[in-house]
Amino acid sequence: YHIVEKDTYSVVKEKIPEGKTTCSLCSRLRRGTLYTFADEIGATKMALGHHRDDILETFFLNMFYGGTLKAMPPKLRADDGRNVVIRPLAYCNEADIEAYSQLKEFPIIPCNLCGSQENLQRQVVKEMLQDWERKSPGRTEIMFRALQNVVPSQLADRNLFDFQSLKIDDSATPRFLDVMNL
Template identity: 70%
Template sequence: MSRDPRRSRTEFNKLHKRLRRQVGQAVVDYDMIRDGERIMVCLSGGKDSYAMLDILQNLQRSAPVSFELIAVHMDQKQPGYPPEILPAYLDKQNIEYHILEKDTYSVVKSVIPEGKTTCGLCSRLRRGTLYGFAESIGASRIALGHHRDDIVETLFLNMFFGGTLKAMPPKLLSDDGKNVVIRPMAYCKEADLARYAEEMQFPIIPCNLCGSQDNLQRQAIKKMLVDWERQYPGRTETIFKAIGNVSPSQLADRDLFDFGSLNAGEPQAPSDTATALSRITAVNL
């Protein structure tokens, strides 16, 4: 049975409006973009970064502030990489873009043993190149295409395999203090982005050209979350909300909460939020 084209169009419009609203809300909530800024949009050639660029271009046309978008992609010289796809797409988008050529593939293959995942080292090399390029073009923000599911998966990866309680923040200052990284799609579901990319027919470039295995730990976490979501719909959204609703006094990090000052009969300690902010400020100074 064929689909009703009018219904399909209505569903797509709802999807587009939802993604646009979620990106706009994340931008406002975390003060991601200010008037006059140059935003370097990192394109991997995957569904998420294509969607990010498209939605940011939509927001650019109606936002109350003026900002510039520069698309940047990195050709890492993997075998079978199609160099013509992204330039052909970006030429139609009326946007400034740059294709950086750097043979990180050979570097990674010379360091990582055969059969082991190359994703970790590959991403670090790519990130270093992109950060440096952003500074050279005067970009005040670096936009990455991570979505809500990426953030939740990273939370569990760090908990289960790293022993730390952290995820991917929607906005981040780089270690050297020279770059501000933003994740405009922090509120977006991966399933919505997959549907959007399919409807938009983005020319996807696969990320496994190097022949590396997927990050097996991340795939295990993803499967766990999918199973949870199937059994308890809405659980992933609840977990994501928890990331932004932290109570330091109910955890055990002595740098975030002054447990030593808690004594019966004495004035109450400041609120969790005030204590956390004061501790973080002190550490940063």
């Protein structure tokens, strides 16, 4: 393994006004650092530590604030096709990882940018998911399972499903339902 040290903190503090969320720039800088270093050492695969809760939080952030149904897959080819990102902890929940880390006495490397800002949308979503789990134990597992069981024809994305060309089976007898007069 390699430890890559890069001063992204100064760049983020310089570019992002006080009181604004630093997450988007910080994550882009980290990814850029990883991809650059991977190129330098000839690596084509990177393992990241995202877990099930990160994936669900990202899904809801994208849906609530970005208007897209997407998250972070366990395995992803980079847009340029040169690297593959794997997330070996994708199916593990955060609480189990935390308990294991404490048991093994892994060191925690603090970051005074990530998660320490007030009113972060990710923190709000995290609290929402935790509240749902408290009220209905097992709900987050069911939601994560839903991300693995997508039915494109039951959504509304014309790029995933050809609704316009959809026709009935020619052998079926046509019948119409007048929903206005039900």
